[in-house]
Amino acid sequence: MKLLRLVVPTVGAFAGGLFLGGLRAEATPAQQNPYEVVNQLGRVLVQVENHYVDPAPREKLVEGAIKGMVDALDPHSSYLPAEEWKQFQSDTEGKFGGVGIEVDGRNDKLIIIAPIEGSPAQRAGIKSGDQIVGVDGEDVLGQPLDKVVKRMRGAPGTKLKITVLREAKNARAHELKEEALDAGASPDAAPPERQGQTLSFELTREIIHVSAVLYRLLDGNVGYLRIKQFQERTHAELLAATAKMRQEVAAAGKGGTLQGILLDLRSNPGGLVDEATEIADEFLASGGIYSMRHRGQVIEDLKARSGGAFVDMPTVALVNEWSASASELLVGALQDNKRATVVGANTFGKGSVQSILPLPNGAGLKLTTARYYTPSGHAIQADGIHPDVVIEPGTRAPNEPAKVLRERDLPGHLPAEGPQGGNAPSRAPTTDAGLTSSPEDEVIGSRARDIPFDPSQSRDVVLRVGYQTLRTAMSQRSTLTK
Structure with missing residues (x-):
């Protein structure tokens, strides 16, 4: 089996990068006789299963043990459960199931930077400067950007309803920001509130290709x-x-x-x-x-x-x-x-270089090598x-x-x-x-x-x-x- 070798920039903040490669196997005392450590882990597992106050799912315990073991190495080595591994592959391929919008989460607002060309969002008429206020009928004001983005992604062919607040002068949003900055406003300052209209869009997710x-x-x-x-x-x-x-x-x-x-x-x-x-x-x-x-x-x-x-x-x-x-x-x-x-x-x-080893259960092991x-x-x-x-x-x-x-x-x-x-x-x-x-x-x-x-x-x-x-x-x- 080949290993996927990658470079991952920082903890949880960015998608990693990978290329195909192999690793040399080097025998060490720990590798030659790992059974003593495994036996100790097994003894702890039995004690937890027999005596913990509530029944504990074995899969959850084993996954936690694996994560703890790998996380102890360095900030970039980790165990990727199946869902995280799927997301990792999506990020590095530059494509995913979604509606095709770039979103910026500043000043507690989710502002659409731009709809991706040819995407469902662009075809539906979503515009740069629109503020996302609802997803599938639920208010998302104040929610973290990554949480909202995850909700908007999904399997191609599935439906998604997005509600946006469109400022009355959306077309001049960038010009107004330029004028405010020229007048001495802070670059991070939120633009003044203005009356707008609320619009809802029923979209069908597609495979979205993101330009790099x-x-x-x-x-x-x-x-x-x-x-x-x-x-x-x-x-x-x-x-x-x-x-x-x-x-x-x-x-x-x-x-x-x-x-x-x-x-x-x-x-x-x-x-x-x-x-x-x-x-x-x-x-x-x-x-x-x-x-x-x-x-x-x-x-x-x-x-x-x-x-x-x-x-x-x-x-x-x-x-x-x-x-x-x-x-x-x-x-x-x-x-x-x-x-x-x-x-x-x-x-x-x-x-540092991380190598990804796909595991039979659909998960992956990311190891600094x-x-x-x-x-x-x-x-x-x-x-x-x-x-x-x-x-x-x-x-x-x-x-x-x-x-x-x-x-x-x-x-x-x-x-x-x-x-x-x-x-x-x-x-x-x-x-x-x-x-x-x-x-x-x-x-x-x-x-x-x-x-x-x-x-x-x-x-x-x-x-x-x-x-x-x-x-x-x-x-x-x-x-x-x-």
Whole structure:
């Protein structure tokens, strides 16, 4: 049986990533004679079944024992019951049964960011800015986002009723927010309450395919590519987006070409490692991508293949404290091979490998089995990628730094082994109270491609500095080639 090997960014917060691979079997004393431990577990099980105050289901006891055993290892090793294993597969495939809406849960409101193109929600007339207030006739105001999303997912062909509150001027919702921000309102402040109408939609669930890549052509020759996570076909999506941007440049009729790439990996939790390495290949003509070590021994050392879509193109990668796992692998490869300038905050620091072993009962075992390293040997685990241009997260209150939870803050995290620190930043860290990690607030992406946007004037300071850094690199290259 093959093991599914994966990189999972953080506890419970993100979907993991996987690729096929095997593990070497290494005999240890514990493996050679496990029966003494099993016998002890059996004796405890018998005592509980015989003497506990109420009858205790054996399956529940055994599952609890397994979970406790694996959870004791590190924050990312765990036992996945059958339902969690099914959800895990759905997340990594980038498809699920649902109605096709992206939902944001801020300020105790469930706001629809956008209906997915071609989805039941879009066909029914649900719009960006609608607030979900009911699901199947039940009020969901104040309920957690993940709980509501779980209720909206389900088997294809089943019915779902969604009730939304639509503001009277829904079409101008984004413009009104922009005006409020320009007037000095906090970016996290809720918009003023306005009279709206309540609408109900009867929808039929379908298999929903979630796009992992958002793109936009900036200033006629800069390609903005935001990768939300690495799932199946992310590499193909990125190439398709690039082809469309090149077509846009050609359609402009000025004889121009795509001159630079702004690669946005902020809040990318990771995902399928193969997809991340295929994208790295598009930027690298040669050099390493990553190495993997198990108990101090290198078990894989992946090198780039020659040729790719962006091998000679100036590139800037944007990261933040939630860029994790496979996104850190990609950024580390680009940085070590001097193929991209990295702008933003120090990344999450999730550099361990988990292997998934499917179990006969439909569950799965997720076990940490190795550590990842950048081509130069820098340990990602519990350290992360250090940007070339550091922009610290904005403050949440006057003189009070934002609290950022990273891998090294997790109880029981796997320690780093090997060199840490990465590259020294090219300039002193900058602290800015602007939007340092919220690209969703910017009018970028397929749903807003018709709205004029000037990245050099953006309130998103990481985007703004990244764009300026890229423009400088493009200008220097143009000077050298003249």
